[in-house]
Amino acid sequence: MxxxxxxxxxxxxxxxxxxxxxxxxxxxxxxxxxxxxxxxxxxxxxxxxxxxxxxxxxxxxxxxxxxxxxxxxxxxxxxxxxxxxxxxxxxxxxxxxxxxxxxxxxxxxxxxxxxxxxxxxxxxxxxxxxxxxxxxxxxxxxxxxxxxxxxxxxxxxxxxxxxxxxxxxxxxxxxxxxxxxxxxxxxxxxxxxxxxxxxxxxxxxxxxxxxxxxxxxxxxxxxxxxxxxxxxxxxxxxxxxxxxxxxxxxxxxxxxxxxxxxxxxxxxxxxxxxxxxxxxxxxxxxxxxxxxSVGLVRQATIDDIGGLLKLIEPQEKNGALVKRSRELLELEITRFTVLEHTEGPIISCCALYPHDGSQSAEIACIVTHPEFIDQGHARQLLEVIEKKAYAMKINRLFALTIKASHWFIENGFVQSSIDDLPIERQSLYNFQRNSKVFCKRL
The missing domain is CATH 3.40.1160.10 (Acetylglutamate kinase-like)
Incomplete structure (x- = not known):
């Protein structure tokens, strides 16, 4: 051939x-x-x-x-x-x-x-x-x-x-x-x-x-x-x-x-x-x-696993995200909010992880499909996540990143330190990745 x-x-x-x-x-x-x-x-x-x-x-x-x-x-x-x-x-x-x-x-x-x-x-x-x-x-x-x-x-x-x-x-x-x-x-x-x-x-x-x-x-x-x-x-x-x-x-x-x-x-x-x-x-x-608007913001379901893996895989390969297995994604699917394109595919996602025993939470895995970058979709998801967190009596949002520092600053986050994280989250910090910590008060 x-x-x-x-x-x-x-x-x-x-x-x-x-x-x-x-x-x-x-x-x-x-x-x-x-x-x-x-x-x-x-x-x-x-x-x-x-x-x-x-x-x-x-x-x-x-x-x-x-x-x-x-x-x-x-x-x-x-x-x-x-x-x-x-x-x-x-x-x-x-x-x-x-x-x-x-x-x-x-x-x-x-x-x-x-x-x-x-x-x-x-x-x-x-x-x-x-x-x-x-x-x-x-x-x-x-x-x-x-x-x-x-x-x-x-x-x-x-x-x-x-x-x-x-x-x-x-x-x-x-x-x-x-x-x-x-x-x-x-x-x-x-x-x-x-x-x-x-x-x-x-x-x-x-x-x-x-x-x-x-x-x-x-x-x-x-x-x-x-x-x-x-x-x-x-x-x-x-x-x-x-x-x-x-x-x-x-x-x-x-x-x-x-x-x-x-x-x-x-x-x-x-x-x-x-x-x-x-x-x-x-x-x-x-x-x-x-x-x-351009699509539907909704809670992710188990049927979205394939679409989420396809969306986040390129970011895992380039090191921007920590790799998540299908099994882990299935366990954490209720943490995810997605933006669904008008014709079905997921074009953006974001996850919210509340910290036990604390009025704080971490947002993670904010990803937008390359064809839809710079159209405000990540910001749209962030607004939904912030409202969701506020309803849960959460008053502080943390974010850890190695590549998106400026985006978080533009959206109201300020650079923080590892010491500001809850004790339990500090113990899970990956010093090899050396992620910057950002915080936003709601």
């Missing part, structure tokens, strides 16, 4: 190992994917279909919401252009609605055909893929706005969530079209983004994913904004430099997160593999909108 081939195999093995936590984390979850008519007209949409079939093969439950390409009909294109691209405020008369129904029907059939074809040429080739659509959406007329009757422009009145969830449990992909039905038998045109948001909320999905032409949002420095909180998203919504489609996607993600959708993503429909990269890599390839 040539060295080049060995390197390729090594890269593949590493990639597979790196993605396995995401695969396990996503299995059984429900994702809603929303794409415009323009996205379906792009040459990369065939690859997106293949990626969708791959997601279902991993046990992910999928709801697809599609728009329609108004550019395909001159009359509909003019209607949209006249209203500055906001189809929610367009006057849809009877003849226009007939054109929309034809366009929705042909679009739905095309997606179903592509999913069938995609399954035949993918990992799902031996399994029949079920795609289900129907009258899941009850709509009402948008009514009169500004003195103008919008006629067949509609608003969502109700989503038949129980029927959709039943189809998902039966291993079907649910396809929702941007039209709704009234109890009187009328059909109304809907904004597909609005449909996606309300469906995501009603179905309590784990992820809302909106496809846009761009990778995601970019900051003033031109760099991709990989993660935004709701508050940060609002700041960008007020930015006049963001184009209409991006603003519409960001607003949808923000609204969904406000109503407890766990995570919302903006992903490019132009970039091949962007969806998989966003879902199965640490860095992603889009913009993720979260209700809260």
């Amino acid at each position: 040539t060295s080049n081939k060995k390197n390729k195999i090594g890269e593949y093995v590493k990639f597979f190992r790196d993605t396995s936590p995401y695969i396990n984390n996503h299995r059984g979850k429900t994702f809603l994917l929303a794409f415009s008519g323009e996205a379906m007209s792009h040459e990369n949409f065939n690859n997106i279909i293949l990626d969708i079939t791959l997601l279902q093969s991993m046990g992910i439950k999928l709801v697809l919401v599609h728009g329609i390409d108004y550019e395909k009909n001159e009359r509909l294109k003019k209607l949209k252009d006249d209203q500055n691209q906001d189809i929610s405020n367009v006057i849809i008369d009877h003849s226009s609605m007939s054109l929309i129904k034809d366009l929705v029907g042909s679009t739905k059939i095309s997606i179903e055909a592509m999913l069938s074809s995609g399954a035949a040429s993918s990992v799902m080739c031996r399994k029949k893929m079920k795609v289900v659509s129907g009258n899941f959406i009850t709509a009402k007329p948008a009514g009169i706005k500004g003195g103008i009757d919008l006629q067949y422009t509609g608003e969502i009145r109700r989503i038949d969530s129980s029927s959709i969830l039943k189809q998902l449990e039966n291993d079907a992909i649910v396809l929702l079209s941007p039209i709704g039905y009234s109890p009187s038998g009328e059909v109304f045109n809907l904004n597909y983004i609005d449909l996606a948001v309300k469906s995501a909320i009603g179905l309590d999905v784990d992820k809302l994913i909106i496809f846009d032409k761009n990778e995601g949002l970019r900051g003033l420095d031109g760099k991709l904004l990989k993660t935004l909180s709701i508050n940060e998203a609002q700041e960008y919504l007020n930015d006049p430099q963001i184009d209409h489609n991006q603003k519409q996607a960001l607003k949808a993600c923000s609204e969904a997160c406000k109503k407890n959708v766990r995570r919302s993503h903006i992903v490019s429909y132009i970039s091949n593999g962007a969806l998989l990269e966003e879902l199965f890599t640490r860095d992603g390839n889009g913009t993720l909108v979260l209700k809260n």
Whole structure:
């Protein structure tokens, strides 16, 4: 075997190992994917279909919401252009609605055909893929706005969530079209983004994913904004430099997160593999909108042993930390607090060891993954640990380090001496390591 081939195999093995936590984390979850008519007209949409079939093969439950390409009909294109691209405020008369129904029907059939074809040429080739659509959406007329009757422009009145969830449990992909039905038998045109948001909320999905032409949002420095909180998203919504489609996607993600959708993503429909990269890599390839911060701070559990060992091992090898065996880590797991990344892996940790018979404790094993250094995660964990210690009536925190002296000083610690440690801890001091002692009063 040539060295080049060995390197390729090594890269593949590493990639597979790196993605396995995401695969396990996503299995059984429900994702809603929303794409415009323009996205379906792009040459990369065939690859997106293949990626969708791959997601279902991993046990992910999928709801697809599609728009329609108004550019395909001159009359509909003019209607949209006249209203500055906001189809929610367009006057849809009877003849226009007939054109929309034809366009929705042909679009739905095309997606179903592509999913069938995609399954035949993918990992799902031996399994029949079920795609289900129907009258899941009850709509009402948008009514009169500004003195103008919008006629067949509609608003969502109700989503038949129980029927959709039943189809998902039966291993079907649910396809929702941007039209709704009234109890009187009328059909109304809907904004597909609005449909996606309300469906995501009603179905309590784990992820809302909106496809846009761009990778995601970019900051003033031109760099991709990989993660935004709701508050940060609002700041960008007020930015006049963001184009209409991006603003519409960001607003949808923000609204969904406000109503407890766990995570919302903006992903490019132009970039091949962007969806998989966003879902199965640490860095992603889009913009993720979260209700809260970058991750979840929580108490470590026995299931975190593998992730903790992987996180702290490099620091043990370079001598910054004393080596901990798996057995010792299992015994001390309740001492650890971890910061879990939005997609599952642990990216930072810290341990608290109370001293018996003393109102003091030692913090130890403060580690952050190299890709997330200098982003405030260690400080975030320290604040949590300090609150925890204070609640335990602890009034002094000690820390021993050979490399992070400046970090502790920056976070309110002062250099101390071995003599200041409790007697029991003094007896365990390793003079060969010659660690500096720091103390912070709470």
